[in-house]
Amino acid sequence: MTKPVELPQGTLEMLILKAISLGPLHGYGILLRIQQISGERLEILQGSFYTAIYRLERQGWIKGEWGESENNRRARFYSLTAAGTRQLKAETAKWTDMAAVVAGILGKKAI
């Protein structure tokens, strides 16, 4: 069994963007998707989830539309906007760079 991972500040937004980049999802769907991708290792509930959604919506990176969920319930589906797509790309690049640098430093230390 893998250990749960604590999320660094500000990365939840990036994960949400990533989750819906594959197609529109409603709130709970995003949660499931993130947990699924992470192999159930992320604890992201605790109320901060919707704050992140609202912030992304206000930034104009995602937009919500009402639709019907898989079990015929009304649900709000979020999809990426053009700005959101750009943001995800930029964030991903930044993250990869940073991860590489950090990994490099830590790796050297280990040697």
Added chain:
Amino acid sequence: MSLRTAIRKLWHSIAPRTHSDVEEEFRSTLNAYQEDLIRRGLPEEEARRKARIDLGRPATQNETYRDTIGLRVFDELGGDIRYGLRGLRRNPGFAAVAVLSLALGIGATTAMFSLIYAVLLHPFPYAGADRIMNPVVIDPQHPGERSWFPLSKAQFDDLRLAAPVDSALGFNNSDMEITGGALPEDISGIYVTENAGTFFGVRPLLGRNLEPSDAENGGHFVVVLNYRFWQRHFGGDPHVIGRMLEINHAPYTIVGVMPRSFAFNDSTGVGDVYVPNSLMPSFNLPFVASIPWIKLRPDVTLAAANAALEPIVRQFAQQHPDRFPDHWHLALEPIIVPYQQGTGRTLTLLLAGVVLLLIIGCANCSILLLARGRTRQHELAIRSAIGASRWRIVRQLLVEAVVLSSTGAVLGVAASYWLAKLPLLLSPHSFPAESVIRINAPILAFSIALALLCGILFGLAPALRLSRRDQARMLPGKQIGAAPAKHRWSVLIAAQVALTLLLLATAGTAIRSFLGLMQMPLGYDPANVIKLGLLLHFHDPGEWSRIQSREARTAYIEQIREKIASVAGISTAAVSSDAFGTDATPPYTGAESSFNMDGIRDREPLARVMLVDQRYFAALRIPLLQGRLWNTDENTRGDFIAVVNHAFATRYLSSSNAVGRQLRIPGLAHQNHWAVTSAQSTAWRQIIGVAGDARNDGVDRPVVPAIYLPYTAVIPSNVQFFVRTQGDPLTYLHSMRAAIASVASDQQISNSTFNGTFTLNEAIERDAQYSRQRFFSVLFGVWAAMGLALALVGVFSVVAYSVAQRTTEFGVRLALGAPRAHVLWVAARIALVSTAAGIVIGLAFDSFLGAVLAHWMQSAFAAGSLFAAAALLALSALLACLLPARHAIAVPPAEALRYE
């Protein structure tokens, strides 16, 4: 990108998702999660609980949402405002006093600001009014006197085309008659150059203004109507455009009606009708063409324009030396200057007065808030105890203060609508006719800013004081003993009292000087005398030819005079006529003219010339000091004699007897086309008498030298009758009209601006200085009374609150046997002491300010009115203290103790 993001964010905050939308979404997620949990095997109740613990409660979701998108501050402010309003409803007495205090202050300040805006900042409706100049020539010997110089057409064009001039308007006032009806009606017309439309830039109410094309073919017969004339003559008929109006026996087409705010012009007389300049009859007049107003180019300074135009005007002076003094320089005078000189200073003082009133009102609110705050300590302590930050409490208290001040501002602005009209009602002649006083955008902005400022000003001190952390210690129980930090009230009350004293002393001084003005001997008796203006029919060729000669005209006038004099109840009827366009109606009489006289030092002696008959002195009750008046024969002849006033005798003939000396007035020859002059009007005249000094330069200015001549020396088309009646002269108007009609059925009494009909008392009321002083003392009196009322309310409420709060203490004191007088003293002490301190500070302050104000008000603070004000203040403050303090000794000890 970043800008677009910012706009997107802003838009999202402006148009946020609705509450139900946010909540529904959250519920759907919550339900989905809950069902998932149930599927995974949790019991339903457990799943519900876990879902809520993990995701949050739906009820708080909107708060999270609004917090995230930055709207929470507004939600809290909204809450504070609602709470503040509820607080006001709970304490209607407190609310009413606080709101009224502010409404008075804000209302008065807004009214004054709108007045200043209308009179000083934006008095004229013309486009680029601040660039419109009135060119005048100033004689360095008499720098206070400005004279105009009329221009011929060619000269006007020279001026118009000069480099610094954007455009120029030429105008000329003229008495006109509306003919074609049963009776002719005389009106005041102005010939204006046809560029009037673009020069003024004022959109006509109906139709159009004059256009350059109206000058074609020697001028089109078109007329533009003044608003008031349109109301008076046409009853405001909206279909008047295109109709005909017969003026001076010629048909004119009405092409436009100007709006109410357009009343060109105040200095030479407001026109009833405006007609093309090209139609002005080109008589062989000595003073031919138009008075210019010039609009400078926007980039030209006044000094540069003066320098550029001076040589051009010098040329005019070479062409017509008789129209200019010997020594002069040109001055371009912004058209606002006469009003600024007249009213600017008064308005500034009045504004200072209302600002004082506003400060007193704010202090009052501070006192009330502090006093009420003591009853709220418990509530604030609880809020603080359950975690409200100090800032949060300060904000709430400030918002409450702003709620108060905004309510006050709404009431105040409504009140200012009437307050702003008060000065115009009291003193209609000291403001430009065209300044329309109304509440407009800048004024609304001013009041809103004022309200916010006041709210913060009077709310901050109490808010900071009440939000102090140590308040939390008061939570356990109510406090019984004397309250700490009373000195804040004391300071506020002392300040309030000192400012009120300043207002009272200023008002007292103003009222005193106005009373002094009213009691000033006039040198004539204005009671029961009416002036009738008559315009002879010079536009009607047939009738005019009958009174063309001086003899026929004199006979016509005398015939009318006799008929008027024969009306029962009329004791005297006298005649006067205009010389140089100025008649003999006090308190401003005669035209300043130069004269010659042997053996006097002045190189260019000046005196007011008045053309009257010998009965004028009896009608106005001006005494004869020396010599004699002229008789009927001399009056008919008009030449060789003169009477001077006492000021003339002392000014020019100080050492010798005036009677018997000779003088001549060369200027009498230069009269207008319509005037007839006696055979030797400019010949030497012997002084046969000296009359007493009657005010002739305004009610408050010293009498200037004057020469009285028989009116038959010069008879223009305007004549006046001065009629002394028994009882109210206005009741005789009808019989006087009938008397005139019995001589000439179509001769009307004039109602034009200058040659109109009014009583001499009304003429005094029209005097600018008189009406200015009157409205200054009335307004300042009203404000001083308001200030006094506010200060007293402040003192009263402090004592009343403290007595209410210290009921227990007083009960205990009384129960322990304290004398009642002592308890009374304890209850009122702080208020009394601070009032006394305020009066002392105020007295000291006023004696210091007295010197400054004396310069502004042209009269010093009288020690008498200062002490009278102090005594009034002390007495009423004592009452305001003792009335509520009485309750302290009326407390039955047993009941007081039950409060515990």
